[in-house]
Amino acid sequence: MVGTRVVVRCADCPFETTHDRLRSAREALAAHEADAGHVVDWRIESVAPGVERAGADAGVCGRPECTNADSPLVDPNPDDR
């Protein structure tokens, strides 16, 4: 069976957990950073089909809303007439 496997590992102490869901991994990461103030890293070791997209969306903001090319604030020629 192919599943998601995410390892959350702390850079400052032996804290390390393995999760089968991206959500729980993120929660564990945030919780340890909040509790201990440590820098926590995570690594996706394998991803179940369908979850890969969610992981990419979580890591990179590539949504169209974030790149508004029609914004009047970036109009190169505001007085072009």
Ligand SMILES: [Zn+2]
């Ligand atoms: Zn730690």
